[in-house]
Amino acid sequence: MRNGTDDRPPRLRRREFMGLLAGAGAAVAGMPRRPLRAWSRVAAQADSRIEILLDESIATIAPEVYGHFVEHLGGVIYDGVWVGEDSPVANIGGIRRALVEALKPIGPAVMRWPGGCFADAYDWRDGVGPQERRPRRTNTWENDRGIRDLGTIPQRFEPNAFGTNEFLRFCRLIGAQPYLAANVRTLPAQVFHEWVEYCNSPAGSTTWSGVRAAGGDPDPFGVRYWGVGNESWGCGGNFTPEEYAGEFRRFSTWAVPTYGAELSFIGAGPSGGDVDWTRRFFRALRERNAVGSMWGWALHHYCSAGGEAVAYTDVDWYDLLASADRMESLITDHWQVMREVDREHRVKLVVDEWGAWHKMTTNVAPAHLFGQQSTIRDALVAGLTLDTFNRHADKVAMANLAQLINCLHSLFLADGDRFVLTPTYHVFAMYAAHQGGQAVRTVVSAPGVHWTGERDAPRSLWGLNGSSSLTGRRLTLTVTNSSLTAPRETEIAVRGGTLRSVVATTLAATDVHAVNTFEQPNRIVSVTKNVAASGRVLAYTFPAASVTKLEITLGG
Numbered sequence: 001m002r003n004g005t006d007d008r009p010p011r012l013r014r015r016e017f018m019g020l021l022a023g024a025g026a027a028v029a030g031m032p033r034r035p036l037r038a039w040s041r042v043a044a045q046a047d048s049r050i051e052i053l054l055d056e057s058i059a060t061i062a063p064e065v066y067g068h069f070v071e072h073l074g075g076v077i078y079d080g081v082w083v084g085e086d087s088p089v090a091n092i093g094g095i096r097r098a099l100v101e102a103l104k105p106i107g108p109a110v111m112r113w114p115g116g117c118f119a120d121a122y123d124w125r126d127g128v129g130p131q132e133r134r135p136r137r138t139n140t141w142e143n144d145r146g147i148r149d150l151g152t153i154p155q156r157f158e159p160n161a162f163g164t165n166e167f168l169r170f171c172r173l174i175g176a177q178p179y180l181a182a183n184v185r186t187l188p189a190q191v192f193h194e195w196v197e198y199c200n201s202p203a204g205s206t207t208w209s210g211v212r213a214a215g216g217d218p219d220p221f222g223v224r225y226w227g228v229g230n231e232s233w234g235c236g237g238n239f240t241p242e243e244y245a246g247e248f249r250r251f252s253t254w255a256v257p258t259y260g261a262e263l264s265f266i267g268a269g270p271s272g273g274d275v276d277w278t279r280r281f282f283r284a285l286r287e288r289n290a291v292g293s294m295w296g297w298a299l300h301h302y303c304s305a306g307g308e309a310v311a312y313t314d315v316d317w318y319d320l321l322a323s324a325d326r327m328e329s330l331i332t333d334h335w336q337v338m339r340e341v342d343r344e345h346r347v348k349l350v351v352d353e354w355g356a357w358h359k360m361t362t363n364v365a366p367a368h369l370f371g372q373q374s375t376i377r378d379a380l381v382a383g384l385t386l387d388t389f390n391r392h393a394d395k396v397a398m399a400n401l402a403q404l405i406n407c408l409h410s411l412f413l414a415d416g417d418r419f420v421l422t423p424t425y426h427v428f429a430m431y432a433a434h435q436g437g438q439a440v441r442t443v444v445s446a447p448g449v450h451w452t453g454e455r456d457a458p459r460s461l462w463g464l465n466g467s468s469s470l471t472g473r474r475l476t477l478t479v480t481n482s483s484l485t486a487p488r489e490t491e492i493a494v495r496g497g498t499l500r501s502v503v504a505t506t507l508a509a510t511d512v513h514a515v516n517t518f519e520q521p522n523r524i525v526s527v528t529k530n531v532a533a534s535g536r537v538l539a540y541t542f543p544a545a546s547v548t549k550l551e552i553t554l555g556g
């Protein structure tokens with residue numbers, strides 16, 4: 001077994017493959033409820049198979065699963081989203097025009113703001129009213145040396161130029177629903193209630209609606225998603241689960257004014273695998289008879305590995321993908337624990353921070369705290385994570401990649417008037433076809449990848465994985481190939497439908513360390529081609545280290 005090599009058994013004979021599907025070792029993204037019937041062999045050399053079971057529906061994929069996150073952190077807001085109306089950078093009312101135009105086609109269903117840890121000290125009242133009267137405050141991230149050593153910059157001393165109206169206009173421009181995170185650490189519930197009033201009370205009804213109108217937005221914004229804090233176990237207040245349950249209840253009581261909008265409260269859940277936090281919170285909430293007031297339970301998971309964003313070894317490649325793949329068990333573990341109290345699963349999971357977190361050595365500007373470049377490896381993290389959410393469409397109601405621009409696992413990098421799309425952007429463009437689709441069970445069988453991790457520990461991961469969804473007669477299959485070296489010749493069978501046409505879009509890189517830069521923005525872009533197809537089975541080769549979308553039009 002060599003590091004980063006594939007476990008490449010001789011070509012599978014049919015009987016062996018059926019054994020694998022029965023659970024004898026290959027990656028299986030869902031198990032069929034009945035034995036499989038024989039397929040016609042279309043790819044003599046196939047070592048991998050994917051079966052899509054059209055009649056085994058999981059749930060509708062909430063468009064909000066394809067959500068994003070912007071925080072007043074480093075270059076996300078100032079330089080990223082907000083350039084200001086008087087900026088030489090092309091803008092729409094101060095918002096970077098190139099960003100708006102790039103976001104529209106990928107349908108960002110929801111945008112979380114203003115943090116993150118920033119939200120836990122943010123007073124929304126500072127960011128409303130006339131710009132010239134808005135106060136200057138210390139940003140939470142001032143404590144970070146990456147910002148502190150750079151002098152008096154907006155990233156350190158928050159000018160509040162980008163506040164509630166500006167954020168909600170950004171959401172309108174890109175067609176996203178806003179998701180606002182309230183400050184539970186330093187502000188009382190009353191101030192939160194007034195933020196709801198500011199955003200949602202009808203024109204002319206309240207003093208706050210008047211301030212909103214004076215800021216240029218007479219009509220209510222109708223904000224639905226409200227986060228009750230953020231990382232309450234950490235920067236959000238260092239609460240115990242029991243203490244936070246009390247806070248959650250106070251903030252989300254029935255008496256919060258709705259003004260006709262359906263309000264969906266999201267509890268600030270655990271970091272990664274801390275299921276005990278989930279268990280204790282849910283039990284405490286039950287004791288307070290308040291489980292019914294929660295719509296979503298937030299979970300954060302950042303994957304990481306040795307090396308850096310661009311300079312990494314083969315082992316780092318596999319370690320990062322394996323770290324990202326933890327999302328699967330995080331979802332199922334927390335879901336199981338939530339059920340101990342919420343038997344009907346009324347409360348859904350909201351993965352409102354996820355992504356790859358590398359060492360900060362590749363930020364495109366010094367003030368871009370946590371800024372990092374993005375390679376095809378990050379694109380695979382995005383693809384495999386979105387596939388995981390699709391496979392758990394019955395559990396995950398929203399997810400937000402951290403963070404949109406100039407930060408961790410970003411879709412965009414910008415500096416002044418320079419702007420570039422990362423490989424992760426192209427994954428979101430490909431996967432947009434899943435939004436609102438019906439997730440259907442997808443059984444994947446392929447040789448796994450094996451490598452040697454820290455302290456010579458043998459490690460392994462599936463070779464291929466993916467998800468499928470159905471929208472009318474359009475079947476979307478997305479697949480990641482985790483192997484650095486092995487293309488996977490694959491038979492794809494659609495049970496319950498016939499193939500009329502197939503269009504393949506592939507994101508791959510000849511150099512897995514390549515990045516898109518301001519000077520060379522198109523080094524990693526997706527490529528689309530038609531694939532000949534008929535009958536029920538398709539032969540397709542997934543390139544090594546790639547993300548692929550097959551858009552299959554089904555016959556009648």
Ligand code: AHR
Nearest residue numbers: 115116117118230231402
């Ligand atoms: O996304 C960066 C930070 O990571 C967020 O502010 C915080 O919520 C998390 O710890």
